[in-house]
Amino acid sequence: MTARSISALALLLAIGMTSFAVAQRPRREVKWVNPDIPKMPGLVHKVLESKSLGHEVGYVVWTPPEMDTSGETRYPVVYFLHGAGGSERSDAAGFASQVAGAIRGGKFPAAICVFPNGGMSGYRGDAEKMIVDELIPQIDQDYPTQAKPSGRVVCGFSMGGAGSVHLSLNHPDLFCAAGSWGGALAFRGSGEDSPLLAVAKQNADKLKANQYSLLTINGDQDRPDAFKPLKAIFDELDIEHRVVILEDTSHNLGKYHEKTSGLMLAFLKNQLGLAGT
Template identity: 25%
Template sequence: MKNLYSLLLLFIFISSNQAFASRVDTVEVFSASMNKKIKTVVIRPDDQKSKVIPTLYLLHGYGGNYSNWVEKVPYIKALVDRYNYMVVCPDGGHGSWYWDTTPDFQYETFVSNELVEYIESNYNVCKHRTGRAITGLSMGGHGALYLAIRHQDVYGAVGSTAGGVDIRPFPNNWDMSKRLGEYAANKEKWSEHTVMEQLHLIKPNSLKIFIDCGYDDFFFGVNEELHKKLSYLNIQHSYLNMPGKHDWNYWAQSIAFQMAFFDQFFRN
């Protein structure tokens, strides 16, 4: 692992000194379910030409927005050129956790239905689950797994980096009680909205799964438990730990592993 980590740092250094040829669009996607336009960043490879390419939907974390990935990890544009698939970064609202809850928080519907329809109507991308994947960081890591498990007809692969994959140990954090009600009075609802209690819905050999988390991350414990439960249920997945905290220093490293994983999925 130490050698792998060193190679990753070298790759980051080389990529950060390259000119990025990929193109970045910021679009406004209308959500009928929420009756508003939602900003979304689309990163396209330079040499797409007329080829139909896959799409990775990449979600931000709590307190973030649609521009986080391209602004805080600019070498993601080099990764898009390297792997030649499109990356789509939607705005997930403030503390939506990518659920459908109140009328103004319908982010499950937006990301997995409305956004996919918009992207596939306006860009030359694959329109099949074998050409779609989803991942994200923190709240977005939970969101990616939650959406992929519930929409296995839409996504063929899913990832999570430092994801809050079990929300129940954190009942007073990150606006979750605003979406679901207080945990003590709504335990069943919280269980229905946490990734940890959705694993039984995964169909055999349906999803390719990649999870990573830093050793010093406050979500490390719940990711360890998710890895154990997936293993116990004999659900195949890849699981990676590296040094790192819950910050952009870690996510800037982990996205290289995430995107390499999805490149392999798309190639297969």
């Protein structure tokens, strides 16, 4: 065997071993309980013994200052869903700080914020069951919430933005609004094939009965047409869906917060303000 042949064989073996290593690389490990949250007034970490997941799962709750715990005052709830690779602690202090500032400025109602841990689930399957069947009832039991669709909204970033749309459309009796930063109907393939299009049609009457509305915000460098097929369906169904495309914006939560935090909170406030109308 010539030196050239030996070199070629070594290269092929190296490529093969690299491909094998990639194929055998374990999936990112999910840590389901992350109690090391930032110190912030009103922010607490809790653990749910989830039957759906078969193990403990952490979640974070933020309560507004001077919350009335007598039960006479009922508070709306904002559920914030983290992105892939995040956890219940990832965005808790940041988003809660924005809500707290808006409340102080009279731009948002006193509200409770909840941050579930969705692992890498896309907020589907067992994690979806955990949130819908276990966490939401637990929050309504433990806190003086407005336990009805008009008092509950969901929003999030990336996987959490997509998850917010997924949860709100599949469970129209739970939320009156959803907001998505940097989400998509499908992160691979075409959104035209998303099962959510059929779900939106199927649940249209319930969504409209609860005065549901959707806000999707994407950067011009971050799948700007991500929700175009859903927007077309919503237009046909006469369901409000506002699409915002930001200039010079990639997949960066900090940029979304910087440019549109006020817009997102104003949207959620408006939807919560429709309660009883």
